[in-house]
Amino acid sequence: MYALKLSFVLRYQKDVPRSVVVPLEKLAGINLADENIADHLLASILGDDDLMRELFGNYMHQYREMVDHTDIYWKDLMRFQEEVILVLVEA
Numbered sequence: 001m002y003a004l005k006l007s008f009v010l011r012y013q014k015d016v017p018r019s020v021v022v023p024l025e026k027l028a029g030i031n032l033a034d035e036n037i038a039d040h041l042l043a044s045i046l047g048d049d050d051l052m053r054e055l056f057g058n059y060m061h062q063y064r065e066m067v068d069h070t071d072i073y074w075k076d077l078m079r080f081q082e083e084v085i086l087v088l089v090e091a
Contacts, residue, residue, distance in 0.1 A: 001090070002086055002087065003024055004021070004041060005020070005021045006084055007082070008038070008079040008080065008082040009081050011075055011077075012075075017081075018055055019055070020054050020055040022045065026051075037084050038084050041084065
């Protein structure tokens, strides 16, 4: 079984690496060859409380609030050292 691992750091939290493994079955309908795959991955993660908790922990609610107000928090939402990797996971 395979999954995609998304990793990055936020602009103002460069000392806090963020990483989450997303099972491929949760990505139905996403074109994995799209050059904006990380954006699509993050959009699908936003709707899943478990994945959000794994990725952001206690910061989850603040991150969602910032996403709701992208016009204000666009700098805070900038991602660096972004990486999407196909990983093998146990069933």
